[in-house]
Amino acid sequence: MLIKVFGSAVFGVEATTITVEVNMDPGIGYHLVGLPDIAVKESSFRIAAALQNNGYKMPGKKIIINMAPADLRKEGSAYDLTLAVGILAASGQINSEEVDKYIIMGELSLDGSLQPIRGALPISIKAKEEGFKGFFLPQQNAKEAAIVSGLDVYGVENIQQIIDFFEGKGTLEPTIFDTRAEFHKTLDFPEFDFSDVKGQESIKRCMEIAAAGGHNIILIGPPGSGKTMLAKRLPSILPPMTLREALETTKIHSVAGKLKEVGLMNQRPFRSPHHTISNVALVGGGSFPQPGEISMAHNGVFFLDELPEFKRDVLEVMRQPLEDREVTISRAKFTVTYPSSFMLVASMNPSPSGYFNDPDSPNTSSPNEMQRYLGKISGPLLDRIDIHIEVTPVPFEKLSEERKAESSSDIRERVTKAREIQSLRFEQMDTINYNAQMSSRNIREFCKLEDSSLQLLKTAMERLNLSARAYDRILKVSRTIADLEATENISSAHISEAIQYRSLDREGWLG
Structure with a gap:
C-alpha cells in the first residue's frame, strides 16, 4: 500500500514542502531514500521504540520510504513524526484518509513524546500558501506556528494524540493565537533605561540621532567611560517594531531555534557576540545552514564591544551585509540568503592602553602599537559607520547627582516622530525606510x-x-x-x- 504524507524543510528563512511516500510490500527491510542525513536515517530506531511504547508496532514488511524532492538534502530529526504517521497509515494501523491534508513535523522521544523543532513559523507560512488544511507539530512550537491565520495548528505532546485525531477519537483542538493582541504587548519598563545614565548628555544626543535615522555608530573612549552602558540602552529608544518587522524577526529566530514560547517577538533584538567569534558564527552558514549573529540582530542592534579585538577577517565579512542589508551564503551544495538589516553599534579604546587623549592618564602606547591597534579597522568598514563620537569619563559631580536623567520613553517619543517623517518621505520607495539607507x-x-x-x-x-x-x-x-x-x-x-x-x-x- 502506498501512502503520501507531508513534512517541510527550511533553507534560509523559507520552507519547502517535502513529500514522504511510504510503500509497503511483502518481505522484510527498511529502506529510506531521498538524500536523508544521519539524523533522518536514525529515525527508524526512535520510531520503532515510540510505537512499541504506545501499543503499536513497526510492520514486519518491506518498507520503502522516498522523501521528495530527492535532490534536496533532508536534515535533522524533525521528520520522525512525519515518517511514523506514514508508516502507521501505510500499514493500516490508523485511518489514512486525511493524513495527506496536513503538514506533520516533530522529533520523537522513545516514549512517544515530542521534542520542539526549528523553523515552525516559515513552515506554517508555506503550509498556508500551498493550501494545507492544518499543521501538526510539538506543543512547544504551537504558538509560534499559530501566528499564521487561516491554518489549523495542532500542538501535540505525544504521538498518541495525533493517532487519536486521525482515528476520530480524543479532543485535540487548534491553537488560537491573537497575533495583533500579542504584537501590541510591550514592556512598560525596559531592562536598561537612559534615566540610569549620569551625565554624558552629548553622547545621549548622539544615540538619539543614531536611533532616529538608523545610523551605525562607533563610541571611542577610555575604559570605564560608559560605552557599553550606553550601547545596551540603545534598543530602549528605538521606535516600536511594525507587524511586518516583528514577523521577519520572529521567522529568523524560529529558524535558529532561539524563539521563546511567547510566539511573536515584539521587542527589537540586541546581539553582542564575544570578540572570539568566527566568520561562520557571525554571518551564518555551516554544513547545516543557520542564521549568524548579524541576522539574529535583524531589525535590532548589533553591538561589537572593543572592536579592534575582533579578527580583521571577521570584521571584513560584515562589509557586504552592512551595504546590502542581507547576507548570501554560497556553498557547493546550497545557496541561502538571510536578511540582516541592523544598526551597528561599536565601541573601542582610543589606544591599546585605553588612555590616548586623556589628560588625566598617561598614554603608554608607542606609535607603532597605536598604528597596529587602529589598523585592525579598515577604511571600507569605517565608511559604513555614520557617526563617530568620543566618550569621556563622567566627573564625580555628575555621578553623585541625585536628579534623574531623561528617561528612554521621552527620548523614544522624539525618535518615533522623526521616523514618522522619514516614513512619509520614503513611502514610495520599497527599499528605503529611514535616512541611513x-x-x-x-x-x-x-x-x-x-x-x-x-x-x-x-x-x-x-x-x-x-x-x-x-x-x-x-x-x-x-x-x-x-x-x-x-x-x-x-x-x-x-x-x-x-x-x-x-x-x-x-x-x-x-x-
Whole structure:
C-alpha cells in the first residue's frame, strides 16, 4: 500500500514542502531514500521504540520510504513524526484518509513524546500558501506556528494524540493565537533605561540621532567611560517594531531555534557576540545552514564591544551585509540568503592602553602599537559607520547627582516622530525606510543645502582634513538632525553638529 504524507524543510528563512511516500510490500527491510542525513536515517530506531511504547508496532514488511524532492538534502530529526504517521497509515494501523491534508513535523522521544523543532513559523507560512488544511507539530512550537491565520495548528505532546485525531477519537483542538493582541504587548519598563545614565548628555544626543535615522555608530573612549552602558540602552529608544518587522524577526529566530514560547517577538533584538567569534558564527552558514549573529540582530542592534579585538577577517565579512542589508551564503551544495538589516553599534579604546587623549592618564602606547591597534579597522568598514563620537569619563559631580536623567520613553517619543517623517518621505520607495539607507541619488534629492551650509561643509572638510567618504555621511546625519527638529531644510547648525560626529576621519586618528 502506498501512502503520501507531508513534512517541510527550511533553507534560509523559507520552507519547502517535502513529500514522504511510504510503500509497503511483502518481505522484510527498511529502506529510506531521498538524500536523508544521519539524523533522518536514525529515525527508524526512535520510531520503532515510540510505537512499541504506545501499543503499536513497526510492520514486519518491506518498507520503502522516498522523501521528495530527492535532490534536496533532508536534515535533522524533525521528520520522525512525519515518517511514523506514514508508516502507521501505510500499514493500516490508523485511518489514512486525511493524513495527506496536513503538514506533520516533530522529533520523537522513545516514549512517544515530542521534542520542539526549528523553523515552525516559515513552515506554517508555506503550509498556508500551498493550501494545507492544518499543521501538526510539538506543543512547544504551537504558538509560534499559530501566528499564521487561516491554518489549523495542532500542538501535540505525544504521538498518541495525533493517532487519536486521525482515528476520530480524543479532543485535540487548534491553537488560537491573537497575533495583533500579542504584537501590541510591550514592556512598560525596559531592562536598561537612559534615566540610569549620569551625565554624558552629548553622547545621549548622539544615540538619539543614531536611533532616529538608523545610523551605525562607533563610541571611542577610555575604559570605564560608559560605552557599553550606553550601547545596551540603545534598543530602549528605538521606535516600536511594525507587524511586518516583528514577523521577519520572529521567522529568523524560529529558524535558529532561539524563539521563546511567547510566539511573536515584539521587542527589537540586541546581539553582542564575544570578540572570539568566527566568520561562520557571525554571518551564518555551516554544513547545516543557520542564521549568524548579524541576522539574529535583524531589525535590532548589533553591538561589537572593543572592536579592534575582533579578527580583521571577521570584521571584513560584515562589509557586504552592512551595504546590502542581507547576507548570501554560497556553498557547493546550497545557496541561502538571510536578511540582516541592523544598526551597528561599536565601541573601542582610543589606544591599546585605553588612555590616548586623556589628560588625566598617561598614554603608554608607542606609535607603532597605536598604528597596529587602529589598523585592525579598515577604511571600507569605517565608511559604513555614520557617526563617530568620543566618550569621556563622567566627573564625580555628575555621578553623585541625585536628579534623574531623561528617561528612554521621552527620548523614544522624539525618535518615533522623526521616523514618522522619514516614513512619509520614503513611502514610495520599497527599499528605503529611514535616512541611513539613502543612496547617493537620494541624498542629492533630499539633502539639498543652501549656499551658506554648503560653504560651511566645504570649509570643515578642508580645515579638519575630513576624508571624502565623510561627505555623504555628514549629509545623512544632518538630514536626521533636521527631522528631529521637524524642519524641512537642513541648516548650517545641522551641518555643524553632524561634522562633530566624524572623529575618526580627522588627521591623526587612522593615519
